[in-house]
Amino acid sequence: MDAFFTKLMTLGGPLLLGAGTTVAITISALLVAVVLGLALALIRLLNIHPLNWLIATYVEIFRNTPVLAQVFIIYFSLPYLGVNINPFPAAVIGLGLNGGAMLTEVFRAGLNAIHFGQREAALSVGMTPWMSLRYIILPQTWRITLPPLGNYAIALLKDTAVVSAIAAPEIMFWARNLVTSTFETTFVYILAALLYFCLSFPLARLVDGFERRQRAWQ
Amino acid sequence: MIEDLKGFLSVYAENWHDWGPQIYEAIWVTIQLTIASFSLAVVLGLLLAVGKLSNIGLVRGFCTAYIEIARGVPALAVLFLLYFGLVPLGIVFDAFTAGAIGLGMSAAGYIAEVFRAGIQAIHKGQREAALAVGMTPMMTFRHIILPQAIRIILPPMLNMVILLLKDTSICSLISTDELMLRAKDLAMMSFLPMHLFLLAGAIYFCLSWPLSLITRKIENLMQRGRRQTFGG
Amino acid sequence: MTGPLLQVEELHKSFGDLEVLKGVDMTLDRGHKTAIIGPSGCGKSTMLRCINYMERPTQGHIHLDGELFGETQSDGAYKPMNEKGLARQRAHVGMVFQGFYLWPHLCARDNIGIGPMKVRGISKAQANELADAMLEKVHMSHKANEFPERLSGGQQQRVAIARALAQQPKLMLFDEPTSALDPELIGEVLNVIQELAEEGRSMVLVTHEIRFAREVADHVIFLHDGVIVEEGPPKQVIDNPQHERLRAFLRQIVEH
Numbered sequence: 041m042d043a044f045f046t047k048l049m050t051l052g053g054p055l056l057l058g059a060g061t062t063v064a065i066t067i068s069a070l071l072v073a074v075v076l077g078l079a080l081a082l083i084r085l086l087n088i089h090p091l092n093w094l095i096a097t098y099v100e101i102f103r104n105t106p107v108l109a110q111v112f113i114i115y116f117s118l119p120y121l122g123v124n125i126n127p128f129p130a131a132v133i134g135l136g137l138n139g140g141a142m143l144t145e146v147f148r149a150g151l152n153a154i155h156f157g158q159r160e161a162a163l164s165v166g167m168t169p170w171m172s173l174r175y176i177i178l179p180q181t182w183r184i185t186l187p188p189l190g191n192y193a194i195a196l197l198k199d200t201a202v203v204s205a206i207a208a209p210e211i212m213f214w215a216r217n218l219v220t221s222t223f224e225t226t227f228v229y230i231l232a233a234l235l236y237f238c239l240s241f242p243l244a245r246l247v248d249g250f251e252r253r254q255r256a257w258q
Numbered sequence: 259m260i261e262d263l264k265g266f267l268s269v270y271a272e273n274w275h276d277w278g279p280q281i282y283e284a285i286w287v288t289i290q291l292t293i294a295s296f297s298l299a300v301v302l303g304l305l306l307a308v309g310k311l312s313n314i315g316l317v318r319g320f321c322t323a324y325i326e327i328a329r330g331v332p333a334l335a336v337l338f339l340l341y342f343g344l345v346p347l348g349i350v351f352d353a354f355t356a357g358a359i360g361l362g363m364s365a366a367g368y369i370a371e372v373f374r375a376g377i378q379a380i381h382k383g384q385r386e387a388a389l390a391v392g393m394t395p396m397m398t399f400r401h402i403i404l405p406q407a408i409r410i411i412l413p414p415m416l417n418m419v420i421l422l423l424k425d426t427s428i429c430s431l432i433s434t435d436e437l438m439l440r441a442k443d444l445a446m447m448s449f450l451p452m453h454l455f456l457l458a459g460a461i462y463f464c465l466s467w468p469l470s471l472i473t474r475k476i477e478n479l480m481q482r483g484r485r486q487t488f489g490g
Numbered sequence: 491m492t493g494p495l496l497q498v499e500e501l502h503k504s505f506g507d508l509e510v511l512k513g514v515d516m517t518l519d520r521g522h523k524t525a526i527i528g529p530s531g532c533g534k535s536t537m538l539r540c541i542n543y544m545e546r547p548t549q550g551h552i553h554l555d556g557e558l559f560g561e562t563q564s565d566g567a568y569k570p571m572n573e574k575g576l577a578r579q580r581a582h583v584g585m586v587f588q589g590f591y592l593w594p595h596l597c598a599r600d601n602i603g604i605g606p607m608k609v610r611g612i613s614k615a616q617a618n619e620l621a622d623a624m625l626e627k628v629h630m631s632h633k634a635n636e637f638p639e640r641l642s643g644g645q646q647q648r649v650a651i652a653r654a655l656a657q658q659p660k661l662m663l664f665d666e667p668t669s670a671l672d673p674e675l676i677g678e679v680l681n682v683i684q685e686l687a688e689e690g691r692s693m694v695l696v697t698h699e700i701r702f703a704r705e706v707a708d709h710v711i712f713l714h715d716g717v718i719v720e721e722g723p724p725k726q727v728i729d730n731p732q733h734e735r736l737r738a739f740l741r742q743i744v745e746h
């Protein structure tokens with residue numbers, strides 16, 4: 041029993057450190073993705089022709105290629121253009137761009153789900169288009185997009201595992217290192233999987249709650 | 259600018275006799291991996307969905323736990339556990355098998371939820387069918403139950419194929435010899451990472467985009483069907 | 491300020507190839523009420539929505555209180571007004587929609603208060619005070635904290651009316667305010683509108699409630715195919731219609 045705990049302590053420490061990085065990457069990439077997705081969805085509302093086309097192309101490309109390929113291109117290919125980049129920012133940029141494409145569609149659907157009368161009523165009381173967006177449309181969009189946003193956050197958390205491939209020091213990266221130094225293969229990988237589960241499970245419960253509340257609204 | 263692009267593209271032309279056959283071979287592995295993992299996910303997902311609706315508490319509990327865990331753990335962690343983590347216990351898979359099983363087991367949790375929604379539609383359909391007097395059971399299944407279930411199941415299933423196709427790339431990290439690994443190996447040998455990763459990305463896109471278009475078409479079709487059902 | 495409150499000159503509106511309004515004129519003096527009637531699709535809503543520039547007219551001009559609405563003029567040339575200026579002008583015109591369009595994420599009081607708060611920059615406390623006063627006007631004080639989804643259609647429409655009143659508008663526009671309501675809820679909304687009319691507010695009202703129009707309005711316009719076919723005092727237009735189309739329209743309404 042004591043041996044088990046010693047093992048848990050020595051192996052769990054680095055993995056927890058990795059979990060910190062995993063959370064940091066997730067939150068940073070989520071921020072990038074939300075800002076990017078919302079901005080692009082709003083720009084698409086303006087219906088400016090070349091911009092529309094550019095955004096749609098970006099979305100299609102990033103939604104139809106593996107996130108690992110995206111991260112590799114950013115990490116291994118930017119130096120080729122004379123830009124050197126560390127694993128952490130490369131991971132955040134790669135995952136963030138990927139998420140931006142996903143969330144553009146999520147926000148677009150959310151914005152489109154709101155009846156045009158909502159905006160007209162806002163304009164009719166003398167709000168500017170910007171005010172109507174800020175005080176009337178976005179708060180409602182937010183409510184609609186919260187569940188898919190939560191689901192995306194879970195998917196993102198899981199996707200961070202792939203950035204171990206560019207040596208970003210998150211859970212899987214530490215797990216691989218620990219295995220090479222201790223040969224505790226089974227134990228370490230089970231522990232890693234468990235750690236991910238502990239991070240994503242509360243999020244999943246939260247999303248469930250959102251969804252239940254949403255159904256109650258309808 | 260144009261010259262740069264020409265120079266960039268000429269690299270492909272120069273190396274194609276070497277890269278081409280290897281890439282073709284790897285694409286084929288990627289496709290096989292997608293099909294194998296999807297098949298496993300469908301079978302396992304169906305079992306889990308039925309199990310989750312079962313009356314036996316133990317079965318229900320197991321299936322619920324499985325689904326939650328599969329949805330909460332990254333596929334990559336599952337792959338590592340299967341491929342490396344089971345070796346000390348004497349369980350050894352080759353990289354392809356581990357990849358297919360890992361992706362399939364991971365996706366099964368999601369597929370199970372899709373099936374569950376479909377099964378619940380069938381239950382609802384049956385209630386409605388009971389009211390639709392004068393239809394034979396065959397007719398009710400064909401005209402009432404099946405359309406409802408397919409409408410719910412088909413689009414997320416197709417999305418799952420796309421997701422799996424993209425996710426096969428992570429099998430490169432357990433050395434399954436698919437497209438991503440081959441691109442990475444060639445990149446390391448030729449010192450041309452940009453060329454090879456862009457090429458790999460483009461190939462994934464060519465495989466995935468048609469599927470996306472078809473999925474969207476079908477989604478729209480289902481939506482139209484829905485409007486007709488409820489519209490006056 | 492002398493002159494009419496609202497002046498609509500030669501109003502045209504097309505959607506693509508479809509010409510919905512084909513030259514409509516109207517004037518409304520302060521404290522007067524005009525009702526617009528006409529068959530479905532004749533352009534009543536479009537006309538109302540052009541008045542506050544929710545739709546931009548293809549031709550023609552609107553003047554509110556002597557001021558050119560939705561456009562600026564220099565050297566005889568008209569230019570569309572920017573969104574800020576348009577918003578400032580729209581704040582003087584209250585609009586009530588067939589579909590209510592209360593904002594579902596705000597309670598009744600905030601639905602009323604948020605406009606004045608953001609548009610005129612009054613404080614939250616002042617906005618609440620204003621909202622409560624308006625709710626009292628539409629007999630909805632007891633539902634101030636309720637969210638729209640928990641209100642009946644008639645109650646929602648009364649809150650929507652209060653929202654428009656809170657703008658302290660010079661002019662109120664009503665677009666079939668009772669058409670989406672169950673018959674038993676129509677009365678409460680018409681009562682509120684009638685009370686507003688008796689206060690001497692200026693309003694333009696699109697409605698299918700001919701009897702109500704006859705009672706409340708001092709002028710009735712019959713719109714058909716994008717032109718005014720007949721207009722005048724309600725007693726004349728409704729009780730003694732001249733045009734065959736208007737007669738047919740009124741017959742059909744009565745049958746329902």
Ligand SMILES: Nc1ncnc2c1ncn2[C@@H]1O[C@H](COP(=O)(O)OP(=O)(O)OP(=O)(O)O)[C@@H](O)[C@H]1O
Pocket residue numbers: 505508510528529530531532533534535536537666
């Ligand atoms: N945004 C738009 N784009 C295209 N056509 C429109 C638009 N808005 C209205 N129309 C068309 O203009 C015509 C007049 O519409 P409008 O809503 O003004 O009619 P209405 O008199 O208010 O009818 P109702 O009594 O049914 O409300 C209709 O044929 C309608 O289809």
Ligand SMILES: [Mg+2]
Pocket residue numbers: 534535536665666
């Ligand atoms: Mg109308």
